[in-house]
Amino acid sequence: MKLENVALQLGLRVDGRAVTRPICLDWEKLCEGLIGVVPSIGMQKGSIIKLVWFREILNEELPNEPTQLQLQSYCRSYIIYLTGGVMLLNKSANRVHLMFLNLLIDFDTIRIVGVQHVWQHYIERCV
Numbered sequence: 001m002k003l004e005n006v007a008l009q010l011g012l013r014v015d016g017r018a019v020t021r022p023i024c025l026d027w028e029k030l031c032e033g034l035i036g037v038v039p040s041i042g043m044q045k046g047s048i049i050k051l052v053w054f055r056e057i058l059n060e061e062l063p064n065e066p067t068q069l070q071l072q073s074y075c076r077s078y079i080i081y082l083t084g085g086v087m088l089l090n091k092s093a094n095r096v097h098l099m100f101l102n103l104l105i106d107f108d109t110i111r112i113v114g115v116q117h118v119w120q121h122y123i124e125r126c127v
Helices: 003-010 028-036 052-058 068-087 112-127
Strands: 048-050 095-097
Touching: 028 068, 028 112, 048 052, 052 095, 068 095
Parallel strands: none
Antiparallel strands: 048 095
16 A cells, blocks of 8 residues: 555645654653653563553642643653554553654654644544
8 A cells, every 4th residue: 555545545644754763762761851750660661661651640730830841741641642542552552652752852843733633633533
């Protein structure tokens, strides 16, 4: 199947710049740097992490006046949780690949239009 066919069937854009990042990383350092927490023992296996770990992070309340870093960490956790638990389910439906976290390093480079397009597509699929 060609990329154009996939684009037509799913309604996703395939033009523009590709979104890529290296995937051979120190995953614990990546989690610590972007989420602010290292995964607890048993939550991570290689580059795959259990969604329950992100759910635990999201269940913690943010301070009344969170810092920019706390907000970004929370947003990254929420986006990864939605990615693995809603949009891109795997066979077990309880794990997500950390390569998606690597795409959320710099919020300034994330294109909101692309995020809106993904959500629009997801909502249309649900209706």
